[in-house]
Amino acid sequence: MADPKSNARLRADAGAPTSGVIHVRTRLTADFAVISNALAQRSGSAVTVGVAAYISSLPDGSRVSIAALCEHFTEGEILISRALGELEAAGYLERRRERVPSGQIRTRTYFYDVPGGATDPDGPPTPPPPKPPRPTTEAAPAPARKESEKPVSLSDADPRAVAVLTSLRRVDPRLVLSEPEAARLAPAVAQWLAADVAPAQITAQLTARLPDHFLTRPAGILAYRLRETPLAAPPPRPLAENAPPPGVTPLQTCDGCERAFRAPDPGCCRDCRSADRLRAAG
Numbered sequence: 001m002a003d004p005k006s007n008a009r010l011r012a013d014a015g016a017p018t019s020g021v022i023h024v025r026t027r028l029t030a031d032f033a034v035i036s037n038a039l040a041q042r043s044g045s046a047v048t049v050g051v052a053a054y055i056s057s058l059p060d061g062s063r064v065s066i067a068a069l070c071e072h073f074t075e076g077e078i079l080i081s082r083a084l085g086e087l088e089a090a091g092y093l094e095r096r097r098e099r100v101p102s103g104q105i106r107t108r109t110y111f112y113d114v115p116g117g118a119t120d121p122d123g124p125p126t127p128p129p130p131k132p133p134r135p136t137t138e139a140a141p142a143p144a145r146k147e148s149e150k151p152v153s154l155s156d157a158d159p160r161a162v163a164v165l166t167s168l169r170r171v172d173p174r175l176v177l178s179e180p181e182a183a184r185l186a187p188a189v190a191q192w193l194a195a196d197v198a199p200a201q202i203t204a205q206l207t208a209r210l211p212d213h214f215l216t217r218p219a220g221i222l223a224y225r226l227r228e229t230p231l232a233a234p235p236p237r238p239l240a241e242n243a244p245p246p247g248v249t250p251l252q253t254c255d256g257c258e259r260a261f262r263a264p265d266p267g268c269c270r271d272c273r274s275a276d277r278l279r280a281a282g
Helices: 046-057 066-072 077-090 159-166 179-194 199-207 218-228 270-281
Strands: 093-099 105-111 251-253 260-262
Touching (some): 046 066, 046 077, 046 105, 066 077, 077 218, 159 199, 179 199, 179 218, 199 218
8 A cells, every 4th residue: 555645845945045035056166256244245226236247257367347348248338337326335346547568648447346445365455556636626516406596508619519409319319318317418519629639529428338328317427427438539620732841941932042942931042141241231
């Protein structure tokens, strides 16, 4: 006779919790990253923790710019930028401007397992390299607008900057700005124009690699790019055709002896001028 089967549930292990998560552990020997509980259990934004875990898993030399992170995550530039700012404020991430051997200035990103320093397995924690002094203007709070202060008017803005901003909708129909938004963004565009940056280059910088979905007004994304995007130096202006090299006096043909001589204006050479003075004196 077969043993009767019971429909009763098996008794749980005495050490297992009665509620909450139960971990099923697997010992990993490759393709894993070590993250401290302080970082993984950090309260606040889940995007911040996710960005930190992703950066921790990348090898040295990987691109972790806002554009690179937006290519991996579905969140837009605003949330990714905010997450990097929170990690930087907490001491996990440090961004510094350094001069590379080629002479160019690049932004280097340092990510720390422990806030403010890197752990040496053979010794005590190693402090991070010293930070360069920040300009006092960056730390100063933005002045509050006085109640009597009038809002920025679009009529007072640089018309060239306004033309650049209003033409952005031709590249991306979502980049529609109201008059107050265009008036607030126009001074930053005018600064780029004053630095000899062409309108086409400004348009390319503002419209490249935009997120699929905007979580904020497009003016917020444009303001961030105008404030944070480093621009390369504009190319040197070409010399006029047939113009002499700068600093070199052009060649002239003497009106008297037809010899070549250097002078800023046409006329006679020095010998002919001396002969004329002698004839006049005699």
